[in-house]
Amino acid sequence: MATDIKAPQFPESVADGTVATWHKKEGEAVKRDELLVDIETDKVVLEVVAPMDGVLTKIIKGEDTTVESQEVLGQLEAGASASASAAAEEKPQAEAPAAEAQSGDDDGDAQAGPAARKLMSEHGLSAADVKGTGAKGRITKDDVEKALANKQQSQPASGGAPAPAAAPAPAAGEREERRVPMTRLRKRIAERLVAAQQDAAMLTTFNEVNMKPIMDMRKHYQSEFEKSHGVRLGFMSFFTRACVEALKRFPAVNASIDGDDIVYHGYYDVGMAVSSDRGLVVPVMRDADQKGLAEIESQIIEFGTKARDGKLSIEDMTGGTFTISNGGVFGSLLSTPILNPPQTAILGMHKIQERPMAVDGEVKILPMMYLALSYDHRIIDGKEAVQFLVAVKNFIEDPARLLLDI
Known part of the structure; x- marks a missing residue:
């Protein structure tokens, strides 16, 4: 049975808040009192923790979304485990073995989380370049960052081409600007x-x-x-x-x-x-x-x-x-x-x-x-x-x- 994850009760002086960071993704197992999401108000950052062991089944309010007191942020399925979550992720792969054989590295990338896949795409990495440490070998964002660090360290010794930079330096004479919303x-x-x-x-x-x-x-x-x-x-x-x-x-x-x-x-x-x-x-x-x-x-x-x-x-x-x-x-x-x-x-x-x-x-x-x-x-x-x-x-x-x- 799914349990609602709600925003805290804000004090009278705080009208609403903004979802700052989700520390868990949909399908990830969580433990009781584990940090799920940060809510940023105009005074402090409030933490929302898991009320019980289970799996985060749905995120209703994504990052940068405005929320009010006691508004539902997501849903948690009580009693579920990490193995159940991993099995759910593997089910589509078991249903299409032929497609797996044809997809090659793309299938490996599917075993990575959204953040990990995005980071791998930005740096031109495939699943073969990253060792997954998550459930059932799932590739996490930390795994990709470690692979990038190892690749950068090995390049001077091997003489290989430099890894793509996350934020390339602007060309000489280029007048770069960066727009970031205020918190x-x-x-x-x-x-x-x-x-x-x-x-x-x-x-x-x-x-x-x-x-x-x-x-x-x-x-x-x-x-x-x-x-x-x-x-x-x-x-x-x-x-x-x-x-x-x-x-x-x-x-x-x-x-x-x-x-x-x-x-x-x-x-x-x-x-x-x-x-x-x-x-x-x-x-x-x-x-x-x-x-x-x-x-x-x-x-x-x-x-x-x-x-x-x-x-x-x-x-x-x-x-x-x-x-x-x-x-x-x-x-x-x-x-x-x-x-x-x-x-x-x-x-x-x-x-x-x-x-x-x-x-x-x-x-x-x-x-x-x-x-x-x-x-x-x-x-x-x-x-x-x-x-x-x-x-x-x-x-x-x-x-x-x-x-x-x-």
């Missing part, structure tokens, strides 16, 4: 960034901070900290703590705008801008004021891992009262970060670079970092923004202030 996440990011610049009176103020005190402390305690907490001590935890303490002193920077109202938040949920293959995402660290340095570092690592693997959930990225963006990890020396609505401020961290600085009448080489605070001038005055950034600077340059609460 839903990328389109949503674009919409939010444009809206932030159109709807807010955005302004950016800058300062610079001497990183030597934090760097010296980190170097002195790194080994002991890692041994005690099982996580390395980074700079993000210090900046998070510094921002939280500064937010306590300047509540407007931790506020948001709702229509004609200003909402002052009595909690500190700090968003951490994280770059991923699918685009920029901002998971939120809840109650950052109640976390120690080790907890903050652990959660930052967790966010990075989830973003890389596409495992961030809607809950991970909902809310937030303030955001920190660290462009310094990519080498940015100075930038003007864009607000993350409905928040009214975002701190931009940048690359640490040694520069000559005047200290007590002497020139010293110090590791300096530019800081940028973009803020909504509708509710944050320039005085508050500057004082907030100076407070962050003072906490970083004199970490004892964080302990003494001064």
Whole structure:
């Protein structure tokens, strides 16, 4: 009996999604909880897994198709096995032995999946050139890719003709263009960034901070900290703590705008801008004021891992009262970060670079970092923004202030 495979129940803030990738093909055996398909929304990628063991008998919603909550994506036949699937694939071949004898390599190609056959056709390979590792010797896409890799490696030694390139280089002087549709996440990011610049009176103020005190402390305690907490001590935890303490002193920077109202938040949920293959995402660290340095570092690592693997959930990225963006990890020396609505401020961290600085009448080489605070001038005055950034600077340059609460 066939069982419907349905899209997840989307949150109220998500209207629909797009089928991004089917990880199984029709006729393939699947196991319970095995990943079947990814659904991309404008916030996160949701995974749909197999509810039971069986065979994927039908794909109803193909890739790049828009789907709504609980819409049927395909059908799974419970209790079927890989052998049953393979037997079904072999049945047409058994019914036409004469045609097999005449078809030669074409028959072998028929034992390959659609993706494998397409890849073989693009590179001029036949079934005789590829060793199938699937059920009953079926050729998979991975088998074709391995055969191509082996062929390319063997060509220099044998002096044979080069294998056809998947993406041949354009001829000299050719002006190549490639058009790729935006993903839903990328389109949503674009919409939010444009809206932030159109709807807010955005302004950016800058300062610079001497990183030597934090760097010296980190170097002195790194080994002991890692041994005690099982996580390395980074700079993000210090900046998070510094921002939280500064937010306590300047509540407007931790506020948001709702229509004609200003909402002052009595909690500190700090968003951490994280770059991923699918685009920029901002998971939120809840109650950052109640976390120690080790907890903050652990959660930052967790966010990075989830973003890389596409495992961030809607809950991970909902809310937030303030955001920190660290462009310094990519080498940015100075930038003007864009607000993350409905928040009214975002701190931009940048690359640490040694520069000559005047200290007590002497020139010293110090590791300096530019800081940028973009803020909504509708509710944050320039005085508050500057004082907030100076407070962050003072906490970083004199970490004892964080302990003494001064």
